[in-house]
Amino acid sequence: MHNFNFIRPDNLEEACDLLVRYKDRAKLIAGGTDLIVDLREEKLANCLEIIIDISNLEELNHIKEEGKYIRIGSGVRHAEIAKNKLIKKYAQVLSMAASVVGSPQIRNRGTIVGNIVTASPAADTIPALIVLDSILVIRKGKEKRKMFLKDVFEGPNKVNLKSDEIVCEIYFEKLSLDAKSYFIKLARRNAVDKSRMNIAVVAQQNKSKEITDIRISVGSLTPIPGRFKDAEDLLLGEIPTQDLIQKAGKKIAEEMINKSGYRWSTEYKEPVVKSLIDRVLNRIVEVE
Amino acid sequence: MANKEIELNIKVNNKDYKLFVASNKRLLDVLRDDLGLTGVKEGCAIGECGACTVIMNGKNVCSCMILAGQAEGSEIITIEGLEGPKGELHPLQEAFIETGAVQCGFCTPGMILSSLVLLKNNPSPTEEEIKEAISGNFCRCTGYKQIIEAVQLAAEKMRRGGI
Numbered sequence: 216m217h218n219f220n221f222i223r224p225d226n227l228e229e230a231c232d233l234l235v236r237y238k239d240r241a242k243l244i245a246g247g248t249d250l251i252v253d254l255r256e257e258k259l260a261n262c263l264e265i266i267i268d269i270s271n272l273e274e275l276n277h278i279k280e281e282g283k284y285i286r287i288g289s290g291v292r293h294a295e296i297a298k299n300k301l302i303k304k305y306a307q308v309l310s311m312a313a314s315v316v317g318s319p320q321i322r323n324r325g326t327i328v329g330n331i332v333t334a335s336p337a338a339d340t341i342p343a344l345i346v347l348d349s350i351l352v353i354r355k356g357k358e359k360r361k362m363f364l365k366d367v368f369e370g371p372n373k374v375n376l377k378s379d380e381i382v383c384e385i386y387f388e389k390l391s392l393d394a395k396s397y398f399i400k401l402a403r404r405n406a407v408d409k410s411r412m413n414i415a416v417v418a419q420q421n422k423s424k425e426i427t428d429i430r431i432s433v434g435s436l437t438p439i440p441g442r443f444k445d446a447e448d449l450l451l452g453e454i455p456t457q458d459l460i461q462k463a464g465k466k467i468a469e470e471m472i473n474k475s476g477y478r479w480s481t482e483y484k485e486p487v488v489k490s491l492i493d494r495v496l497n498r499i500v501e502v503e
Numbered sequence: 504m505a506n507k508e509i510e511l512n513i514k515v516n517n518k519d520y521k522l523f524v525a526s527n528k529r530l531l532d533v534l535r536d537d538l539g540l541t542g543v544k545e546g547c548a549i550g551e552c553g554a555c556t557v558i559m560n561g562k563n564v565c566s567c568m569i570l571a572g573q574a575e576g577s578e579i580i581t582i583e584g585l586e587g588p589k590g591e592l593h594p595l596q597e598a599f600i601e602t603g604a605v606q607c608g609f610c611t612p613g614m615i616l617s618s619l620v621l622l623k624n625n626p627s628p629t630e631e632e633i634k635e636a637i638s639g640n641f642c643r644c645t646g647y648k649q650i651i652e653a654v655q656l657a658a659e660k661m662r663r664g665g666i
Contacts, residue, residue, distance in 0.1 A: 244573070251570065317550070317639070318551075320553055320568075320617075320639040321639065405638065407641075
């Protein structure tokens, strides 16, 4: 186990000041479900001096509706996200994704932004937050900046945040009550397993069944999470048919190969992603 | 760098403690080594098996995934805290014995604590709800059927007994 000093600041400002002072000699801990494993395996930099505990900061613990947005404090735990009524109503896809993270014990500790900054390609909540076009609020000392969630990822387990920056909030526009959203996790067992693949979709149709909004993100397919624009463009403005859904699945598989190359797992992933998109779309859109 | 000690104030099984522990200890280490509560088991130590489950402020958590300092000011219940005032067993413990739900016993404390959180929030759970509630606790003897029966029996006992 690494040796370190442990500090529990009383408020966000103090936490920000500590980070600015210690930079890469400090690590933040919230849920700790990834960090404690790394601490024990001594995987962190040798210069580690201090662990700053932000798990009890009230300022990072809100879920609120503000105009057209839902704003979530970075320290909100998965169990809270999964059962929150606002999120169920306006972002069902996120509620579904949060409810299948890890196990009850992990969901009682792990936090929404913890899952982002560790940037696992198999993270369950990331595709859901991507289709919600989420925005991060980042603080460095007293300065604040915003960044689209999709732009924070640099590669597997890598984010482009500085060591003195802290993500304090994530927010997104509420989905229209006419929109439908859905999340499926595919794993070898139902609980305590990493996703083999997961899919998050938002879809909306008008009265003539034309698709007016479609957002698709699939986890574990590409090194950097994102939306599958080619497939979305194919579906947008169209009245969906089974044939069109098949074509959308094909587009996603092509995009996966373009971005990740033809890998040992491609033979498995290609038919599976086609089948997942078929399953989700048939569940949430009216097909002609 | 020398390891720094931190002061830790916690309530464990309804008793207040003020401890001085190394800052890199986990809650699991504090409970087992400093307080001698060896009913808390260390299994995988990576948050997957649930053998180290304790109840922290009403929620079941893996004590291997919490640094000691993060437990400051919290209320912890371990399996030892389920004992009644005269040393009697908790209805969940009785039910685990009666249904043969204990095999090697390593997962049992965690199983019982996850089940207790469930029954406190939901006195009449369905089989599916029980499975979901204990999905973070692995029984490698694989005696899940008896464990589910035990939780059902305990639910009945607790409803009758008003616990």
